Every structure is written in structure tokens, then in C-alpha cells.
Amino acid sequence: MTSPRPEGWIATRGTPLRGEVGVPGDKSVSHRAVMLAALADGTSRIDGFLEGADTRATAAIFAQMGVRIQAPSASVRIVHGAGIDGLRAPAGVLDCGNAGTGMRLLAGLLAAQPFDSVLAGDASLSRRPMDRVIEPLARMGAVIDAQEGGLPPLRIRGGRALRGIEFDSPVASAQVKSAVLLAGLQAQGVTSVREPHPTRDYTERMLSAFGVDIDFSPGRARLRGGQRMRATGIAVPADFSSAAFFIVAATLVPGSELRLRSVGLNPRRTGLLAALRMMGADIVEEGRASRGGEPVADLVVRHAPLRGIAVPAELVPDMIDEFPALAVAAACARGTTVISGAAELRVKESDRIAAMAAGLRALGAEVAERADGAVIEGGALAGGAVESLGDHRIAMAFAVAGQLADGEVAIADVANVATSFPGFDELARQAGFGLRAR
Numbered sequence: 001m002t003s004p005r006p007e008g009w010i011a012t013r014g015t016p017l018r019g020e021v022g023v024p025g026d027k028s029v030s031h032r033a034v035m036l037a038a039l040a041d042g043t044s045r046i047d048g049f050l051e052g053a054d055t056r057a058t059a060a061i062f063a064q065m066g067v068r069i070q071a072p073s074a075s076v077r078i079v080h081g082a083g084i085d086g087l088r089a090p091a092g093v094l095d096c097g098n099a100g101t102g103m104r105l106l107a108g109l110l111a112a113q114p115f116d117s118v119l120a121g122d123a124s125l126s127r128r129p130m131d132r133v134i135e136p137l138a139r140m141g142a143v144i145d146a147q148e149g150g151l152p153p154l155r156i157r158g159g160r161a162l163r164g165i166e167f168d169s170p171v172a173s174a175q176v177k178s179a180v181l182l183a184g185l186q187a188q189g190v191t192s193v194r195e196p197h198p199t200r201d202y203t204e205r206m207l208s209a210f211g212v213d214i215d216f217s218p219g220r221a222r223l224r225g226g227q228r229m230r231a232t233g234i235a236v237p238a239d240f241s242s243a244a245f246f247i248v249a250a251t252l253v254p255g256s257e258l259r260l261r262s263v264g265l266n267p268r269r270t271g272l273l274a275a276l277r278m279m280g281a282d283i284v285e286e287g288r289a290s291r292g293g294e295p296v297a298d299l300v301v302r303h304a305p306l307r308g309i310a311v312p313a314e315l316v317p318d319m320i321d322e323f324p325a326l327a328v329a330a331a332c333a334r335g336t337t338v339i340s341g342a343a344e345l346r347v348k349e350s351d352r353i354a355a356m357a358a359g360l361r362a363l364g365a366e367v368a369e370r371a372d373g374a375v376i377e378g379g380a381l382a383g384g385a386v387e388s389l390g391d392h393r394i395a396m397a398f399a400v401a402g403q404l405a406d407g408e409v410a411i412a413d414v415a416n417v418a419t420s421f422p423g424f425d426e427l428a429r430q431a432g433f434g435l436r437a438r
């Protein structure tokens with residue numbers, strides 16, 4: 001038996017990927033489900049909740065503020081909502097762990113509460129910019145102190161009466177949009193947000209499911225403050241970003257035919273499917289349905305040779321979390337892949353452009369880093385040692401690279417995979433990956 005939280009992995013070629021895989025619940029949806037259920041009136045049930053460290057940290061934060069949350073079985077939460085005015089002042093610091101979504105959305109949510117609070121995170125989160133939420137929230141009347149450079153921990157001064165704003169977001173970020181909307185729900189007057197490019201709209205859809213009157217269309221959202229939320233049931237779809245590693249692996253490994261069950265296909269998340277199809281991938285959607293108001297389908301992925309492409313800029317925000325997986329696909333394709341317009345990747349859980357460029361080079365690939373992307377020459381990968389920089393998606397992407405490399409790929413620092421995909425290694429082995437703890 002391998003330890004459930006190994007320090008590192010050795011990834012080697014396995015067998016063709018075959019059979020069926022069910023990946024865990026969506027991280028973005030799980031965070032939001034707990035937050036809105038906690039602030040709603042009445043009892044909500046969440047099915048398919050992601051049992052990851054990030055989403056559990058968010059649930060623990062609401063428990064610290066007096067919300068009763070039961071876990072009758074894995075992936076189920078019963079949340080006894082406290083109402084928008086029913087949270088209790090927390091005794092200590094609120095620990096968001098590794099979760100940018102947790103911290104940024106909570107900043108908006110807590111800015112209008114009557115008590116002070118402090119949001120902190122792990123070493124990676126402590127390096128991520130929070131000024132992007134502090135600035136619009138301050139315009140609404142919030143008082144949030146950060147460390148030098150707008151970094152966490154955040155000290156939120158409660159008891160402020162917030163005013164609605166018209167916010168033209170300079171950055172295409174669902175977290176920023178969501179923080180402003182959650183503050184706006186508790187502000188006087190109307191709050192509206194416009195984005196430079198439409199981002200995932202889970203907050204808008206879920207506010208609506210909780211009975212909030214909100215107008216939204218791609219790239220814009222508008223609501224009136226002072227509305228209460230009513231408890232509801234939330235069915236969380238399987239996380240596309242977790243499925244992405246299996247999609248790329250099954251595409252690359254000859255002889256593979258893998259079915260990914262009931263994957264969330266929100267159009268603001270599936271840019272990777274479009275890019276891989278442009279590269280020649282064979283991915284079929286079967287049994288389209290709706291789960292909790294979100295489109296889902298089984299994805300049947302068969303091996304196909306890939307060719308490099310210039311990734312269209314308009315796809316980038318729809319695949320921002322899939323860059324590590326795409327970079328591996330590009331390194332194994334025929335020809336050159338160019339990714340640009342993706343500067344946001346520098347401020348994710350790690351600098352994902354630098355992390356992927358360094359790791360792929362260690363495996364013999366030719367990669368030129370750009371400020372906002374990378375140029376990746378496809379070819380054969382060799383074995384080697386790579387660093388995940390403590391970033392879950394970098395670790396999983398190199399586990400995929402190991403399925404193609406001509407030698408062992410040693411991946412350091414993989415414990416953070418538990419933030420978004422606990423049990424990845426076990427599931428990957430079942431599907432055919434060569435992957436072991438080291």
C-alpha cells in the first residue's frame with residue numbers, strides 16, 4: 001500500500017487507458033454551494049461536494065462562524081443556513097488553505113458583515129494578489145487591510161454599510177466578479193459587474209437557484225442588495241479541470257479508449273476541448289443532461305495523434321486552469337503550439353508558465369517562455385526530475401507526461417493534489433497510469 005499523501009511520485013508508462021472514470025465534484029461549485037447555503041434561510045443539501053482540502057477549508061470557516069454543517073456521508077453536506085445576518089464573529093483567524101477562490105469570495109462576503117475577520121492561507125496563497133478584490137470592495141465602502149503589495153492575510157473591518165457599484169473589471173476573473181456580487185447582495189442599491197471577457201458564471205447561476213433576483217448574461221451581471229436567500233438542493237457536477245488530465249492522457253497514450261462519467265461542461269470551462277479538437281483529438285460527448293442547472297455529459301476519449309496549433313486568444317479564459325494539461329499535450333504533438341494572452345497563469349497556485357516550462361525542459365522538450373504564455377515544440381519526452389512547486393495541477397500534468405516519457409518522471413512535492421483531487425493517484429492507476437509513490 002502506498003501512503004495516501006505521498007511526498008512525491010514516480011510516473012512511468014502504464015497501459016492504454018481503458019474503462020470508466022468518475023472524477024470528484026467541481027471545486028468552484030463546491031465552494032459556492034457551501035457559501036450560499038450558509039447564508040441562506042433554511043437547510044440545504046449539497047450532493048457531489050468535493051472532499052478536497054480547499055473546499056473543506058471553506059466549510060470549516062463557516063462552522064467557525066456558527067453554521068451547522070453535517071456530513072452524513074462522503075460528498076454530501078447538509079448546511080443549516082444561518083441567514084444573511086446570522087453569522088457569528090469567528091474566534092480566530094479564518095484559514096483558507098490553498099484556495100484563492102475561498103479567500104477572494106469570502107472577502108466580498110465578509111466585507112458587509114457586522115464583525116471583524118481575518119483571512120489567511122498557506123504559503124502559495126500568501127503570495128497571490130488580493131488587491132484585485134480589495135480595490136472594488138473599497139469603492140463599495142469596505143475596509144480591508146492587506147500586507148505590503150496587496151497580499152494576505154486580509155484583515156476585514158466589519159460593520160460597514162456598503163453601497164452598490166457599477167464595476168468594470170479590468171481582469172477576466174470569476175473570483176473578482178463573485179466577490180463584488182456577494183458584497184453587492186448585502187449593499188444598498190444596485191451592483192453591476194462587467195468583464196473584459198466572460199468568465200464562469202457559477203455564482204450568478206447559484207444565486208438565482210437560491211432565489212435571488214439577478215440579471216446576467218455572458219460578461220455581465222447585476223443585482224439589487226438586501227435580498228435574502230432561500231435554501232435549496234445543489235447537485236455538483238464532476239470537475240472538468242480534474243477530468244482534463246485523463247482527457248489528455250487518453251488522447252496521448254496509444255490504444256486508449258476512456259469514458260469520463262458525467263463531466264461538468266459549463267461553456268466557460270471547456271476551452272480545452274475546443275483546443276484539443278483543433279489539434280486532432282477524438283473526444284465524443286454522450287448523454288448530455290443537466291445536473292444542478294449545469295450541462296453535463298460523458299466524455300469518450302480515444303487515442304489520436306495531435307498536431308500543434310496557435311491557441312485562439314478567445315479560448316484562453318475558458319481553459320485557464322487547463323494550461324498545465326494542454327502544455328503536456330503540446331509537448332507530445334507534432335509541430336509547434338503557441339499560447340498567448342495567458343498572463344494570469346503567472347499568479348495561480350504557482351507561476352504556471354514558469355513551472356511547466358522548467359518541467360518540460362527537464363524532460364527534454366523545447367519550450368520558450370513568454371510573459372503571457374509559451375511556445376512549445378512537440379516531440380518525444382525523456383525521463384527526468386520535475387518540481388510541482390507545490391501546485392496540484394502541475395503535479396498531475398507531469399503524471400500525464402510520465403505516461404509518454406521514455407523513462408521515469410520523478411515529481412516532487414505532490415501533497416497539494418489533495419486540494420482539488422484527493423485520490424487522483426489511485427484513480428489514475430485504475431485507468432492504466434504507471435504511477436507510484438516514491
Ligand code: S3P
Pocket residue numbers: 027028029101172173174175176178200320321344
Ligand atoms: C475560479 C476562477 C478562476 C480559476 C480558479 C477558480 C473560481 O480564477 O482559475 O481555479 O472558482 O471562480 P480567476 O477568477 O482568478 O480567473
